[in-house]
Amino acid sequence: MGQYITTNKGRNFYVHETPGEQGTIIGSHGLTGNHKQLQYYQEAFSGTYRFISYDILGRGNSGAAAETSSIETHADHLLDLIATLEIERPILLGYSMGAYISAIVASQLADTDGLILLDGAGQADESTKQLVLPSLERLKKTYSNPNQYVEEAKKLYTRLNIDWDQQMEEAVLYEIAKDEHFWRNKSNLQTITRDFESFYTFKSENVFAHIECPAFLLIATGSIGDQGPLFKEEGYAEIKKQLSRLQTEVTPVNHYELVFNKQPKIISQIEAFLSQKGVKS
Template sequence: MERYVTTNSGRNFYIRETPGENGTIIGSHGLTGHHKQLRHYQEAFSGTYRFISYDILGRGNSGPAPEGSSIDTHANDLLDLIATLEIKRPILLGYSMGAYISAIAASRLSDVEALILLDGAGRADDGTRQLVLPSLERLKKTYSTPDQYVEEARMLYTKLNIEWNQQMEEIVRYEITEEDGVWKHKSDPGIITRDFDSFYTFHPEKILPLIQCSAFLLVATGSIGEKGPLFQKGGYAQTKKWISDLHTEATSVNHYELVFHKQPEIIGQIQAFLSRM
């Protein structure tokens, strides 16, 4: 079921919810993504866990992000959404930027059941910036037809080792809209850049010791093109140091394959982690 939710604080979110009896997982997507980015994970856990994915403010069909948007404000938005939906003992799952958001939210909420970090909440370095910023250029462009945007996205994702299929086309078409006779990305590039810059304000030593639940960290070591992984292995040293109850796994797939391809081995690792809760 997909629907709009207006939170207690007046924010408007677009969510997708699937049923389950073993608790509630709420999933936060990556920097330029939207709820469909977590489709494979939602499908894998649906029926066992209630799973809620949502468009972070400024993405997809959710409301606009504020001018001071950051991983910190998005964490507060997540807490607002959890309170509005009256979710007790949530399992927070975050991918990439969503991992930062989920970690910050977990540090501020005492009844989190578990925290799942999918290649995020590590130290971003200059290599991260060099990989991310060029990919944001498409957000600034306009297109005369949606097909033009889809073709550019297809070429981009194919270079990232992503298999192009009907699901990928659906994901890409969801992120654009028509405005004044042209097609453009739904997100404001200035907001996206500001959100990315806020990765560098993340202080593990101040945030992570406050997390009271067990956590699962998945590190994607696969190279993005010829430039290496998005987050270097050493970038997770502080994450591992400051989360007291942490289980870590690594995968050879790259950052984008982690969500755009089915990952049965990773799903199994998460299921094993949750079964111990």
């Protein structure tokens, strides 16, 4: 069920919630995404865990992001949302940028029950910039109709080994809105670029040293085109060093296949992690 939530501090979020009895998972999506990026994970855990996904400010149907937005401010916003919804002992699941956000929250929220990092919160390097920054140019484009946007997105995603189906098309259509005479992505290029730049000021040693809950790290080693993975495996060294209660898994799929294609093996790995002693079940 989708709904709009105004937080205790006056922020406006679009939230999608599915029911479950074995604790609450809160999913934070990637840099240019929205809550639909996590739809396969939400479907997999619905009925077992209460699963809350949401559009980060400046994305989807949530309110605009502030001019000072960064992964740190988005973490503050998530803490505000958790407090507003009165969620106790949350399990934080973050993909890509959402992993940075989830890690920061876990370092500040004493009753965090578990942390799931899906190919994110590692050290971003120059190759990460080379992969991400050119892809942001699409945020400046305008389209005469939604189908034009869909066709362009379809070409992009199928080149990235994404299975194109009705659910994928609906997720892409959710990204755009009509602006006077044209259609454009709902996200603002300046906001997205600023948030991406904050990856490089992330002080991992100041975050992971304060995380006490069990953590699950998934590293996606699949190449994006011919340019290698988005985050290099060695970029996760600090996480492995700082987190004593860490389960690490490696998948050969690429960063985008991780969320846009169904991943039953990864779901099983997360289920096993959640069933371990120390994580609410």
